[in-house]
Amino acid sequence: MAYKIAVIPGDGTGPEVVREGLKVLEAVAKLEGFEYELIEYPLGGDYYLKTGEVLPDKVLDELRQVDAIYLGAVGHPDVPPGILERGLLLRIRFELDQYINLRPVKLYPGVETPLKDKGPEDIDFVVVRENTEDLYAGTGGTLREGTPDEVAIQTSVNTRKGVERCLRWAFEYCRKRHANGPWPRLSEEEKAAGKIGRLTLVGKTNVLTYASGLWYRVFQEVAADYPDIATDYNHVDACCMWMVKNPEWYDVIVTSNMFGDIITDLGAIIQGGLGVAAGANINPEGVSMFEPMGGSAPKYTGKGVINPIAAIAALSMLLEQIGEVAAARRVERAIQSVTGTKLKSMAAGRMGYSTSEVGDLVVAALSE
Numbered sequence: 149m150a151y152k153i154a155v156i157p158g159d160g161t162g163p164e165v166v167r168e169g170l171k172v173l174e175a176v177a178k179l180e181g182f183e184y185e186l187i188e189y190p191l192g193g194d195y196y197l198k199t200g201e202v203l204p205d206k207v208l209d210e211l212r213q214v215d216a217i218y219l220g221a222v223g224h225p226d227v228p229p230g231i232l233e234r235g236l237l238l239r240i241r242f243e244l245d246q247y248i249n250l251r252p253v254k255l256y257p258g259v260e261t262p263l264k265d266k267g268p269e270d271i272d273f274v275v276v277r278e279n280t281e282d283l284y285a286g287t288g289g290t291l292r293e294g295t296p297d298e299v300a301i302q303t304s305v306n307t308r309k310g311v312e313r314c315l316r317w318a319f320e321y322c323r324k325r326h327a328n329g330p331w332p333r334l335s336e337e338e339k340a341a342g343k344i345g346r347l348t349l350v351g352k353t354n355v356l357t358y359a360s361g362l363w364y365r366v367f368q369e370v371a372a373d374y375p376d377i378a379t380d381y382n383h384v385d386a387c388c389m390w391m392v393k394n395p396e397w398y399d400v401i402v403t404s405n406m407f408g409d410i411i412t413d414l415g416a417i418i419q420g421g422l423g424v425a426a427g428a429n430i431n432p433e434g435v436s437m438f439e440p441m442g443g444s445a446p447k448y449t450g451k452g453v454i455n456p457i458a459a460i461a462a463l464s465m466l467l468e469q470i471g472e473v474a475a476a477r478r479v480e481r482a483i484q485s486v487t488g489t490k491l492k493s494m495a496a497g498r499m500g501y502s503t504s505e506v507g508d509l510v511v512a513a514l515s516e
């Protein structure tokens with residue numbers, strides 16, 4: 149059976165990097181022997197400006213039927229902020245109930261990090277970001293807008309169900325991540341106690357006593373079901389410091405939507421920037437969507453200078469999710485070979501190759 153993959157190249161440089169991802173998909177499918185069908189949707193800023201529609205309901209219904217969604221980028225200089233983000237990206241995340249946003253922070257070989265004296269053995273953790281609630285839920289409103297007495301309220305929504313399913317998924321993920329042996333950074337005592345990995349909850353329990361309070365209580369409760377996972381808690385502000393100073397302390401982080409948004413941009417920059425950072429919007433029981441973390445980068449559009457590694461890494465996550473694990477690993481290895489031996493820099497315009505040449509290099513490395 150052929151996999152059905154929806155492709156939304158989107159705006160700006162989105163189509164350029166998606167093209168390279170699809171090039172890699174075609175090659176790895178041949179090598180690993182699986183079939184797929186692509187269904188392309190020309191959504192994004194241009195489509196909105198032309199039609200007035202962001203995401204037609206009919207398209208949304210079709211997206212419910214595919215095996216995975218591959219997204220380039222949304223964001224258009226002529227479209228006011230929020231329209232595409234809320235109407236396309238967040239709408240898909242919410243309507244398809246993609247309640248996990250999984251963002252690996254992994255420094256590939258050969259990639260420069262702005263962190264002094266840190267290497268690939270120090271920067272290798274994963275952020276599990278809740279993806280449907282919190283300040284993103286869209287509840288709130290304004291009063292007396294535009295007057296000196298204006299009031300703006302935006303509420304952080306945290307449901308017991310939403311928090312618990314995210315935490316459970318994170319514990320399970322941590323367990324799977326170390327199925328072949330414990331995380332080497334655990335202490336001897338932790339290993340002796342049978343721990344195999346560490347899950348750190350990030351919140352703000354000292355101020356957000358209701359929201360982070362709920363997260364903290366449910367975290368303790370769910371932890372009891374995972375005696376093999378060591379647990380830790382960090383306030384989000386402290387986490388930002390440790391991510392820079394001691395990123396090697398982290399194995400798996402779990403956090404709410406807004407904090408997760410912020411710390412994963414910090415994560416992206418320590419792993420070499422948006423040219424390499426990828427993320428997965430996962431509905432474990434439904435349809436998931438995979439995207440490079442970088443935006444549409446209007447100023448680079450059409451120049452062929454953007455790094456497609458992030459989009460190719462997102463493809464690798466897609467392959468893993470649909471069950472093509474060997475293909476996912478093969479793509480991951482090829483990426484590491486290319487960053488480790490070929491690219492001069494991960495930054496746009498400084499790779500030493502064009503966007504499409506980098507795609508070709510990854511394709512060639514698939515057969516190494």
Ligand code: IPM
Nearest residue numbers: 233234237238409412427441
């Ligand atoms: C991300 C992005 C989105 C978010 C924006 C574009 C709505 O920053 O995927 O992290 O805030 O989730």
Ligand code: MN
Nearest residue numbers: 409410412413
């Ligand atoms: Mn973000």
